[in-house]
Amino acid sequence: MISFERVSKRYEGGHDALRDVSFEIGADELVFLTGHSGAGKTTLLRLVMLLEQPTRGRVLVAGRDLSRITRRAIPAHRREVGVVFQNHRLLFDRSVFDNVALPLYIAGYDHREIGKRVRAALDKVGLLRQERAMPVTLSGGEQQRVGIARAVVGRPPVLLADEPTGNLDPALSAEIMTLFEDFSRVGVTVLIASHDLALISRLRHRIITLREGRLVGAPA
Numbered sequence: 001m002i003s004f005e006r007v008s009k010r011y012e013g014g015h016d017a018l019r020d021v022s023f024e025i026g027a028d029e030l031v032f033l034t035g036h037s038g039a040g041k042t043t044l045l046r047l048v049m050l051l052e053q054p055t056r057g058r059v060l061v062a063g064r065d066l067s068r069i070t071r072r073a074i075p076a077h078r079r080e081v082g083v084v085f086q087n088h089r090l091l092f093d094r095s096v097f098d099n100v101a102l103p104l105y106i107a108g109y110d111h112r113e114i115g116k117r118v119r120a121a122l123d124k125v126g127l128l129r130q131e132r133a134m135p136v137t138l139s140g141g142e143q144q145r146v147g148i149a150r151a152v153v154g155r156p157p158v159l160l161a162d163e164p165t166g167n168l169d170p171a172l173s174a175e176i177m178t179l180f181e182d183f184s185r186v187g188v189t190v191l192i193a194s195h196d197l198a199l200i201s202r203l204r205h206r207i208i209t210l211r212e213g214r215l216v217g218a219p220a
């Protein structure tokens with residue numbers, strides 16, 4: 001579902017954020033991406049979102065070579081890739097419902113379909129009863145669940161998360177990871193960048209490690 005073929009990324013100024021990175025992630029897999037700060041995790045996720053282009057190599061998502069996606073087709077690609085951020089980036093002057101509905105408003109869904117899909121997403125993350133709440137009234141873990149509901153409301157086949165438990169205590173972090181496992185179980189491809197080695201090594205999914213832009217353990 002996600003495939004990197006000898007991908008390198010050099011930023012302007014000459015910094016090599018990724019060097020000759022190759023791996024494949026199957027459609028029903030949940031994979032963790034780890035590595036020290038600056039190892040290239042965020043860069044790798046940004047390539048999948050098409051926020052960056054590789055300097056060398058190819059990135060494929062669902063069999064499509066991202067370098068061949070035209071400018072007009074980028075929004076359609078982004079709808080296929082749900083993204084969860086560490087600080088969840090919620091709109092604090094909007095209700096939980098409106099935050100989750102945002103991608104559907106932008107995509108032009110009709111009112112009834114939005115209602116149905118938002119409630120289905122909130123149900124999956126256990127927040128159905130908080131739809132009218134404002135984000136400030138929720139705990140950090142609940143706010144992160146709103147961010148996850150927003151990421152999955154368009155039913156993307158791919159879900160990316162960048163340090164989704166970075167601000168949460170261990171018990172809440174484990175709960176959030178269970179949610180990602182639930183999505184993986186129903187066929188969503190999940191890639192989670194995380195520093196939390198204690199947590200991710202307990203969960204027994206594949207771990208991809210970057211060190212200074214290279215995959216650790218990959219053939220030279």
Ligand SMILES: Nc1ncnc2c1ncn2[C@@H]1O[C@H](COP(=O)(O)OP(=O)(O)OP(=O)(O)O)[C@@H](O)[C@H]1O
Binds near residue numbers: 017035036043
């Ligand atoms: N837009 C950019 N321009 C130039 N250099 C960049 C840019 N974005 C990232 N870098 C550099 O590329 C390297 C990899 O950064 P990246 O954010 O991918 O690492 P990371 O593993 O996600 O780190 P962290 O865990 O701290 O977020 C870093 O040295 C960073 O300074």
